[in-house]
Amino acid sequence: MRKRIKTTAGILFLGLLCVSGTYGYFSDTLQVVNHISVGDIKISMEEYEKKGTKEVPYSNTGEILPGAVISKIPRITNHALPCWVRARILYTNSVKELEGLNDTNLSGFPAKWIRRGEYYYYTSILKKRESVDLFQSVHIPASWEKEHELQKLGMIIQAEAIQAANFTPDFAAMSPWGNQLIRQCIHEENGTMTCKKPQTKLTVEFNGKAHKLLAVPGDFFTNLGTAMPGDVLTDTITLSNTTDDPAELLFRTSVKGRSEEKRAMLKDVKLTVVMGNEILYRGNLESTGLEKNRSLGRFASGQTGNMKFRLEIPTEWDNRMAQKSADVTWIFTVNEKVKEVVPDTEETSGKKEDSGRTTAAKDGEGRKTAHVKTGDLSRPGVLFALLIASGGLLLMIKTWKGGRRT
Template sequence: MKKLAKFAAAAAAMVFMGLTGAYGYFSDSLTVTNHIALGDVNIRLKEYQKKGSTEVLYTNPKTVIPGETISKIPRITNLAKPCWVRARITYKNDRDHVDGFQDEMLAGMSEDWVKRGEYYYFTRILKRKESADLFQKVTVPARWGKEHSDQKLGIIIQAEAIQAANFVPDFSGMSPWGNQKIQLCVHEEDGAASCRGEKMDLSVEFNGKAHKLVSVPGDFFVNLGTAMPGDHFEDVVDVSNTTEKEAELFFHTDVKGQDSSQLELLKGIRLAIFMNDKKLYKGTLDSPGMEKEHSLGIFQPGQNGKMKFILDVPAEWDNSYALRKADVQWIFTVNEEEPEAPERTPQTGEYEPERPAGRRSPVKTSDGLDPETTVLVFFCSGMSALIGLACLILRKGGRKE
C-alpha cells in the first residue's frame, strides 16, 4: 500500500507540472486623447480717416459745408475663421423735407462689393486677419443751400458675417445668403481659432524593438483643426504589428470627466469607424457603444491594417456652440501569447511540444493571470490535494493490517 501511495503522489505532481508553466501572456495598453473644438465667426468694424499720409481713428466733424469731402473709412476685419461679410448702410436725418446722405455720396468702394437688396455683399472670402474697406470718402453735395444749414446727419453701418466653410452664396440672386438667420456673436473678443496645418499620418504600432504599443501623433483629430457646422472629415489610422509573434489588438473609447456642455457637443457629432472596410461602429462621438473592448483582429508578424474614421458636425448648429471644446480618449490594447521555455516531463524526460498560440481576451484577474489560466490552476491544485488525501487514507489502512 505504501508503494501505491507514493505512485499516486508522483502522478499528482506530474499532472500539476504538466498543466502549468507552459505559456505566459503579454498585454499593453495605449491611450490617445483626441481633441475636438468648434470654430467661431468673429468680425470687427472700426472707422478710420486719413490725415496726411497716415490713418487715425475716425472722429465726427463738428460741421461740414456743401461740396466738402470727408475721409471716412469703415473697415471690417476678420478675427476668426474664414467668412463671408456683408454690410447695410442706413442714413439718419433730423429733417424730413430736405435731402440727406445717400449712397451716391459715398466714394472709394471696391469692385468686390455688390449691392443686393438693402445689403452690400463682399464677393470674396475674408480670411482670418484680413480686412475689407467698405468705402473711403463721403462728399457733401455742392448744390445744398441755406435750407440744409444746421441739419443733423448720420451714417449707420451694420456689418454681418457668415462662415465660409460649407456655405456658398449666390451673388446672382437678390438674396445671396438666402434665408440664413444672423445671430449675435457669443465669442470672446479676439477669440482664438486654430487652423489646419500640414496633414499628419496617423498610426498605432505594436513595436518589435520597444515591444509595446506606440502611436503617432498623440491626437488623431489633429488634421481636423477647428471644426465648423456642416464639416465632414475623414482620416485613416495605420495599425501594424512589427513584432515576431502574432498579436490581437483591441479598441474602445472613454469620455469620462467631461461636463454637460462637453457631452452635449460629443452627443451631436456623428462618428463612424471602419477596420479594413468592415464597420466597427456608427453613432455619436460620445460613443456609448464603444465603451467595451472591440477586437481589431489578430495581426500576424509584419501585418498591418487600416482603421478609418469619419466625423460629421451638424450643419444646423448655431453660435451657441462656438468655441466649445471636448476630449475623447481612444484606448488600444494588445494581447500577445508568449510560449515559455519547454519543460521536461517527470515520466519520460522529453520536451513537451509547444502549443499553438490562440486568441486571448484582454480581461485580466487581479493577480495578473487571465480567467482561463486562473481556473486551470485552481483545478489542478484541488486535484493534487484530493489525490494526496487519498494516499494518506490508504497509508493509514496499511498500518492497521
C-alpha cells in the same frame, strides 16, 4: 510495503507536475483623448481718414460745408476663420423734411462689392487677418443751402459675416445669403483661433522593441482643426504589429466623467468607423455602442491595417456653439499569446505559491506581465512515459495485493 508504494506513487505524481507548464496572454492598453472644438467667426470694423498721404483713425469733424468731400474709410477685418462679409448703411437725419445722405453720396467702393437689396456683399472670401475697405469718402451736395445749416446727419454701418466653410452665396440672387439668421457672436476677450496644423500621420503600433502599444500623436483629431457647421472631417489611423508574434488589437471608447453639456455636444456629431472594408461603428461621437471592446483583427508579425473615421458636424450649429469643445477617449488594447513556458519547478518558482494562482514572466525590457493559466504545454513524450510508468506501478500494486490473498 503499502506505505512504500504510496510514497512512490506520490513521487511520480510530483514528477508529472514538475515538467508541466502554463501559458497565457500578454495584454497592454493605451488611451488616446481626442478633442473636438468648434470654430468661430469674428470680424471688426474700424474707420480711418486720410491726412495728406497718411491714414489716421477717423474723427468726427463736426461742422461741414456744402460741396465738401469727407475722407471716411470703413475697414472690415477678419480675426478668425475664413468668412463671407456683407454690410449695410443706415442714415439718420434730424430734419425729416430736408434731403439727407444716401448711398449716392458715397464713393470709392472696391470692385468686389456688389449691391443686393439693402446690403453690399463682398464677393470674395475674407481670410484670417485680411481686411477690406467698404468705401473711401462721403460727398456733401454742393446744392445744399442755408436751410441745411442746423441739420444733423448720421451714418450707421453694420457689418456681418458668415462662415466660408460649407456655404456658397448666390450672388446672382436678390438675397445672396438666402434666409440665413445672423446672430450676435460672443467672443473671448483674448480668444485666438486654432488653425489646422500640418497633417500628422496617425498610428497605433504594437512595438517590438518596447513591447507595448504606442500612439502618435496624442490626439487623433489633431489634423481636423476647428470644426464648422456642416463640416465632414475624415482621417485614417494606421495600425501595425512590429513584434515577432501575432497579436489581436481591440478598440473601444469612453466618455466617463464628461459633463452633460459635453455629452450633448458629442451626441450631435455623427461618427463612422471603418476597419478595412467593414463598418465597425455608425452612430454619434458619444459612441455608447463602442463601450465594449470590438476586435480590429489579428495582426501577424509585420502586418499593418487602416482604421478610417469620419465626423459629420451638424449644419444646425450656430454662434451659440462658437469656441465650445468636448473630448472622447479612444482605448486600444493588444492581446498577444505568450510564447514563454514557465515550468513549475523549484528552480523557477523558489517562492512557490499554490497552483491556483497565475505565474509571472518578464518581457523583453524586464517588465512583469501577468500570465493567466489556460492549459498545459508539457512535452507529450515525457508525459506519455510518465503515464505508462504510473500505470505500471498501479498494475504492480494490484498484482502484489492479489498475491497476498493466495
